Amino acid sequence: MRVSLKDVAARAGVSIKTVSNVVNNYQHVTPAMRERVQQAIDELGYRPNLTARHLRQGRTGIIALALPELGNPYFAELAAAVIDAAALHDYIVLLDHTGGRREQEVLVSQGFRARVIDGLILSPIELEAEDLRERTENVPLVLLGERHYDLPYDHIAVDNVAAARAAVRHLIDLGRREVAFIGARRGHSQPAHLRLQGWREELLSAGLSVDDGLIATTEGWGHADGAAAMTRILETGRRPDAVFAYNDPIAIGAMRVMSERGMRVPEDVAVVGFDDVVEGHFGTVTLTSVSPDKEAIARMAVESVLARLSGQAPEPRRVWADYRLIARESTLGRSTQAARST
Amino acid sequence: MRVSLKDVAARAGVSIKTVSNVVNNYQHVTPAMRERVQQAIDELGYRPNLTARHLRQGRTGIIALALPELGNPYFAELAAAVIDAAALHDYIVLLDHTGGRREQEVLVSQGFRARVIDGLILSPIELEAEDLRERTENVPLVLLGERHYDLPYDHIAVDNVAAARAAVRHLIDLGRREVAFIGARRGHSQPAHLRLQGWREELLSAGLSVDDGLIATTEGWGHADGAAAMTRILETGRRPDAVFAYNDPIAIGAMRVMSERGMRVPEDVAVVGFDDVVEGHFGTVTLTSVSPDKEAIARMAVESVLARLSGQAPEPRRVWADYRLIARESTLGRSTQAARST
DNA sequence: AGCCGGGCTTGCAACGTTATACGTCCGCAT
DNA sequence: ATGCGGACGTATAACGTTGCAAGCCCGGCT
Numbered sequence: 001m002r003v004s005l006k007d008v009a010a011r012a013g014v015s016i017k018t019v020s021n022v023v024n025n026y027q028h029v030t031p032a033m034r035e036r037v038q039q040a041i042d043e044l045g046y047r048p049n050l051t052a053r054h055l056r057q058g059r060t061g062i063i064a065l066a067l068p069e070l071g072n073p074y075f076a077e078l079a080a081a082v083i084d085a086a087a088l089h090d091y092i093v094l095l096d097h098t099g100g101r102r103e104q105e106v107l108v109s110q111g112f113r114a115r116v117i118d119g120l121i122l123s124p125i126e127l128e129a130e131d132l133r134e135r136t137e138n139v140p141l142v143l144l145g146e147r148h149y150d151l152p153y154d155h156i157a158v159d160n161v162a163a164a165r166a167a168v169r170h171l172i173d174l175g176r177r178e179v180a181f182i183g184a185r186r187g188h189s190q191p192a193h194l195r196l197q198g199w200r201e202e203l204l205s206a207g208l209s210v211d212d213g214l215i216a217t218t219e220g221w222g223h224a225d226g227a228a229a230m231t232r233i234l235e236t237g238r239r240p241d242a243v244f245a246y247n248d249p250i251a252i253g254a255m256r257v258m259s260e261r262g263m264r265v266p267e268d269v270a271v272v273g274f275d276d277v278v279e280g281h282f283g284t285v286t287l288t289s290v291s292p293d294k295e296a297i298a299r300m301a302v303e304s305v306l307a308r309l310s311g312q313a314p315e316p317r318r319v320w321a322d323y324r325l326i327a328r329e330s331t332l333g334r335s336t337q338a339a340r341s342t
Numbered sequence: 343m344r345v346s347l348k349d350v351a352a353r354a355g356v357s358i359k360t361v362s363n364v365v366n367n368y369q370h371v372t373p374a375m376r377e378r379v380q381q382a383i384d385e386l387g388y389r390p391n392l393t394a395r396h397l398r399q400g401r402t403g404i405i406a407l408a409l410p411e412l413g414n415p416y417f418a419e420l421a422a423a424v425i426d427a428a429a430l431h432d433y434i435v436l437l438d439h440t441g442g443r444r445e446q447e448v449l450v451s452q453g454f455r456a457r458v459i460d461g462l463i464l465s466p467i468e469l470e471a472e473d474l475r476e477r478t479e480n481v482p483l484v485l486l487g488e489r490h491y492d493l494p495y496d497h498i499a500v501d502n503v504a505a506a507r508a509a510v511r512h513l514i515d516l517g518r519r520e521v522a523f524i525g526a527r528r529g530h531s532q533p534a535h536l537r538l539q540g541w542r543e544e545l546l547s548a549g550l551s552v553d554d555g556l557i558a559t560t561e562g563w564g565h566a567d568g569a570a571a572m573t574r575i576l577e578t579g580r581r582p583d584a585v586f587a588y589n590d591p592i593a594i595g596a597m598r599v600m601s602e603r604g605m606r607v608p609e610d611v612a613v614v615g616f617d618d619v620v621e622g623h624f625g626t627v628t629l630t631s632v633s634p635d636k637e638a639i640a641r642m643a644v645e646s647v648l649a650r651l652s653g654q655a656p657e658p659r660r661v662w663a664d665y666r667l668i669a670r671e672s673t674l675g676r677s678t679q680a681a682r683s684t
Numbered sequence: 685a686g687c688c689g690g691g692c693t694t695g696c697a698a699c700g701t702t703a704t705a706c707g708t709c710c711g712c713a714t
Numbered sequence: 715a716t717g718c719g720g721a722c723g724t725a726t727a728a729c730g731t732t733g734c735a736a737g738c739c740c741g742g743c744t
Contacts, residue, residue: 027691073621370722398729
């Protein structure tokens, strides 16, 4: 059986409340009393029951983080950063994953998967604005990532259009003219939309034509999806001289296919990814990528939730996180490797 | 303000307990009554307060999972599997990471980081047996992974010695004679120890000599550590014809260094990793690896915790999870790729 | 000496839920 | 007509904690 304040109080011969005072470092406790109670605590091995404390205080010290998939190293690294950021504020993180499926995202946003939480950080993929408009759950919600909603929620993301434009600009500056985009999304409206839009805008502003034949859709966002999409492009007979991928795993999957077909990166095809995952730093050809400031995103997400929790939050805000384009061998080649920032 | 049973009861003109009965689908409730209460629930948007329920029931429906680092895709994938396995039993997962640091692992095992949990799954790296012997926290603990303790806790792992022997056997069967091991751990006793032991045993049983010059230690378990270790081996002038790495990131980091120095994989050096992370499936040279059955590990871990929770657990058990050696290009070359199991 | 004030300790209530045990009502068998 | 049992609803007491307000004691001031 677990020991409670009552047991300690009985042992020390004091009231429950006095024990509570000792546990919580209440100031008006004589050293002698503190000593005596502490001894009883140690002897019995008392540990506060956090559930009871939470019930009493109306908060739990837990925030939930819901990500599409942990298998994607970007999200795994982001999760680690959120856990650390939350720990700074004495918060603990409950982790969930949605598979990027709308149904799961709705459940999470409605709090049906975890109802013990003070706040929620959600990185949506398919979730629609109407789903959020119908949201009845009242724990603070902060949105993460690429989707864009005109709704009264805090939203933290990098400027995907600008970041995508920087990536494509980099390819154009290298003299590439046939820049494919891999990782567009069939059917659903927004995912990948902003990066695709950046690709389009930058091509147009460079006076290049926008060719839908160079857009490849994918089902998911993993290596295999990138490989399949690249294969499809090549089978149409197109030979792009550059690829901008929705994310790094897709880029790496595509590079694998190129390697199988004897195409050289970057000589024949320059490749830029997105997310800057560690994996891209160590391939046979290292990957140029857009690097979002994950720590800042995690920090701002946690702080937004907590601010809203304490009621001091003003208007819902859209916050842009920093990013950098880090050029590596997949665009520069092995010898001339260097870093470049935007 | 949040609505409670009391509010619903007032609205429906019934007792609190009747509302509770409706919420919990208690059988003796007339359809008419159920209807009436349900309507009040819907009108007010009532949601049960799980904290109160947990206090009452003495359990929270939360289990904690503490892993060394999420940046390692093996652990990220394992976390995803645990979340899914827990969901099957209506449990939610609180995620923590220890950085593989003993101090953090002790805190976690003692429940200082999260005390709202019913059970704990911990994958230790530096934790010592004495730390566990001194453990006073009484929530069920299940250990995961490679470390080996003679203590009364459930422990789930693949047979690391046997798996390592299979990996080295594979290299020997291919005719390799100078098999390096990358990823040993300086100072601390056990991590990597079992895999190193398997390497040693298999070399000896094949009549080969065990050469400490072919053992490279690392600080961590990431790509960069593998790269640094490989560089050190090559700088001693040694030219192994095979590498068995502690895990896949280390193997991939090492392969990057080989590629930089013009060494071909597998022609000059055959490489085997451990963990079978997705990243290894898509490199320019795909990676042969020992593939632990992550889903089974996650499932057994969750079930062990829950069994112990419900008191039906017998003796603490050591459970061996399945694994397979999956041969890919880093040992077989591109054309002859195939899969092999043990 | 009596009073006041502050430091220390305590009892009580409440957070929202569910288990238990009880009360009521109805229908049916005696 | 009476009694009995089952179906249904409810009052009450917990679960373990903390905020509040009150009570006690003692030293110092008048």
